[in-house]
Amino acid sequence: MTTQSQEMTDGFHLVIDALKLNGIDTIFTLPGIPITDLARMAQAEGMRVISFRHEQNAGNAAAIAGFLTQKPGICLTVSAPGFLNGLTALSNATTNCFPMILMSGSSEREIVDLQQGEYEEMDQLAIARPLCKAAFRVLYAEDIGVGIARAIRAAVSGRPGGVYLDLPARLFGQTMSAQAGKQSLIKVVDPAPRQIPAPDAVQRALTLLKGARRPLILLGKGAAYARADADIRALVEKTGIPYLPMSMAKGLLPDTHEQSAAAARSYVLAEADVVVLVGARLNWLLSHGKGKTWGGKDARAWGGQKFVQIDISPQEMDSNVAIDAPLVGDIGSCVSALLSAINSTAGSSWVKPPAEWTSAIAERKNKNLAKMAEALARNPTPMNFHSALAVVRDVIKANPEAILVNEGANALDFTRSIVDMYRPRKRLDVGTWGIMGIGMGFSIAAAVVTGKPVIAIEGDSAFGFSGMEVETICRYNLPICVVVMNNNGVYRGTDVNPSGGADVAPTVFVKGARYDMLMEAFGGAGVHVTTPAELHRAMDAAIVSGRPTLINAVIDETAGTESGRITSLNPQSAKK
Ligand code: ADP
Ligand code: TZD
Numbered sequence: 001m002t003t004q005s006q007e008m009t010d011g012f013h014l015v016i017d018a019l020k021l022n023g024i025d026t027i028f029t030l031p032g033i034p035i036t037d038l039a040r041m042a043q044a045e046g047m048r049v050i051s052f053r054h055e056q057n058a059g060n061a062a063a064i065a066g067f068l069t070q071k072p073g074i075c076l077t078v079s080a081p082g083f084l085n086g087l088t089a090l091s092n093a094t095t096n097c098f099p100m101i102l103m104s105g106s107s108e109r110e111i112v113d114l115q116q117g118e119y120e121e122m123d124q125l126a127i128a129r130p131l132c133k134a135a136f137r138v139l140y141a142e143d144i145g146v147g148i149a150r151a152i153r154a155a156v157s158g159r160p161g162g163v164y165l166d167l168p169a170r171l172f173g174q175t176m177s178a179q180a181g182k183q184s185l186i187k188v189v190d191p192a193p194r195q196i197p198a199p200d201a202v203q204r205a206l207t208l209l210k211g212a213r214r215p216l217i218l219l220g221k222g223a224a225y226a227r228a229d230a231d232i233r234a235l236v237e238k239t240g241i242p243y244l245p246m247s248m249a250k251g252l253l254p255d256t257h258e259q260s261a262a263a264a265r266s267y268v269l270a271e272a273d274v275v276v277l278v279g280a281r282l283n284w285l286l287s288h289g290k291g292k293t294w295g296g297k298d299a300r301a302w303g304g305q306k307f308v309q310i311d312i313s314p315q316e317m318d319s320n321v322a323i324d325a326p327l328v329g330d331i332g333s334c335v336s337a338l339l340s341a342i343n344s345t346a347g348s349s350w351v352k353p354p355a356e357w358t359s360a361i362a363e364r365k366n367k368n369l370a371k372m373a374e375a376l377a378r379n380p381t382p383m384n385f386h387s388a389l390a391v392v393r394d395v396i397k398a399n400p401e402a403i404l405v406n407e408g409a410n411a412l413d414f415t416r417s418i419v420d421m422y423r424p425r426k427r428l429d430v431g432t433w434g435i436m437g438i439g440m441g442f443s444i445a446a447a448v449v450t451g452k453p454v455i456a457i458e459g460d461s462a463f464g465f466s467g468m469e470v471e472t473i474c475r476y477n478l479p480i481c482v483v484v485m486n487n488n489g490v491y492r493g494t495d496v497n498p499s500g501g502a503d504v505a506p507t508v509f510v511k512g513a514r515y516d517m518l519m520e521a522f523g524g525a526g527v528h529v530t531t532p533a534e535l536h537r538a539m540d541a542a543i544v545s546g547r548p549t550l551i552n553a554v555i556d557e558t559a560g561t562e563s564g565r566i567t568s569l570n571p572q573s574a575k576k
């Protein structure tokens with residue numbers, strides 16, 4: 001026996017080595033039994049280990065790191081309660097098609113399964129399974145390599161999503177020879193294989209598109225994730241077709257692009273005859289592809305549009321309305337196939353959309369943009385969403401490399417429509433579920449994985465879900481500027497208790513709260529602002545200094561509406 005073969009390794013190191021072997025260099029975590037040493041050893045082995053104050057925020061960080069890097073983001077938690085705290089983020093990642101792996105320590109199976117009252121007893125694997133794309137458990141050290149390889153493939157191949165990996169406490173201490181351990185690890189080859197669309201599917205899409213009189217391209221966050229930026233831009237510009245970005249696709253082309261129809265959204269959705277969906281689902285965010293939004297006669301009627309849908313998931317087709325030309329494959333391959341088909345069959349004879357269509361859009365757009373400019377130019381006291389967000393718009397314009405994180409109701413909807421984005425994958429928000437609580441987790445991960453400045457525009461309610469992570473931001477000294485749009489509550493600060501009792505209404509918070517002091521408590525910069533000029537100065541200072549900053553922006557408490565733009569989703573009592 002050589003000395004080398006007598007060297008031993010253990011479960012801890014095999015997990016770390018397997019991640020590193022696959023190019024994963026960051027873990028988002030919250031320590032405790034049985035994973036504290038795993039986090040310590042990962043740091044000792046050169047990984048970046050970012051430790052949070054609540055697992056949901058670590059999970060959200062992992063999810064968005066996955067979106068930004070196309071590698072699964074790793075969230076590491078303790079058993080039962082820590083696992084459950086991470087589960088919302090795992091489920092949200094799966095819903096949004098973000099690749100992540102939730103790795104949770106778990107307690108001894110034989111005691112858990114007999115329900116004998118183990119420390120943090122819970123059948124985690126069974127609970128996670130219906131909430132994510134795949135769930136695995138590793139019992140033996142020699143299977144760690146396979147377990148992590150399977151988790152990586154499941155997270156990033158096909159439609160990306162969340163994966164749960166159950167790591168029982170006893171696994172970590174298991175030892176084996178270092179050499180056998182090394183051999184047991186798998187470097188995943190081609191984890192997200194390209195999926196080339198069938199040529200006849202490409203032709204079908206092209207034929208449909210060529211016959212269109214009022215075509216429209218819809219870009220979704222799948223298009224942002226796919227990193228086919230140049231081809232997507234070429235498709236839009238070559239065809240001359242107007243396009244609409246979904247919120248996280250903003251900036252894929254600059255929002256100021258002349259073909260952007262964002263400012264004429266309701267017009268183009270109702271009037272388009274052929275719509276090309278690129279990595280966007282026809283879910284509630286697009287009114288399920290039918291109804292009045294799409295020019296249908298009533299709330300459920302199909303508007304008559306034909307759809308080309310580019311998506312990696314074949315099952316997405318026909319989910320809400322008929323898809324006449326499904327183009328199944330990865331967006332990079334599909335868009336480039338469509339482009340070459342356009343270039344070869346239509347060649348220089350590609351006919352751009354009729355001028356009646358593009359000029360009708362331009363007319364609406366100019367009218368709406370002028371209306372918006374007027375609203376933004378007003379300078380009311382107190383400051384409202386428009387006057388504050390006009391500042392944010394200018395700051396992003398001056399700093400297009402900055403990443404904008406956004407959550408809230410009014411604070412979300414107004415920001416999405418007012419603040420232009422100029423570069424791909426710079427806008428991160430509440431996504432498919434409209435979930436509150438992503439703010440600080442997304443901000444921290446964005447700063448950590450990109451090194452770019454982050455600006456988080458937060459409703460005061462939204463901020464509360466992850467607010468304690470300002471300590472984390474200060475601890476790692478991250479270049480994050482949080483702007484709390486403080487209107488004293490959920491949607492507005494004006495509700496009153498209808499019973500006349502002493503409790504305030506359920507949507508109302510402490511009036512005049514000073515969120516800036518929360519940041520100061522941990523050594524960051526806290527700024528209290530009541531005017532656009534003060535807000536501008538504070539944001540500029542935050543960007544220049546790169547210091548953790550929280551700006552408490554006082555917003556007119558009467559300015560918001562119930563649920564922002566989605567008031568109509570609230571149920572109403574039929575009782576008169
Ligand atoms: P949005 O909310 O912006 O409309 P969705 O999350 O509804 O976007 O849709 C994203 C879609 O993109 C999903 O249906 C997903 O399957 C698809 N998708 C994600 N990545 C890729 C990719 N690389 N290639 C093709 N489709 C993808
Ligand atoms: N809980 C979770 C996890 N997600 C949610 N979306 C909600 C609750 C419900 N909700 C919204 O949809 S927006 C919102 C809540 C509580 C907060 C709105 O208040 P805000 O924003 O202060 O963040 P505005 O600017 O006051 O509207």
Ligand code: MG
Nearest residue numbers: 459460489491
């Ligand atoms: Mg609010």
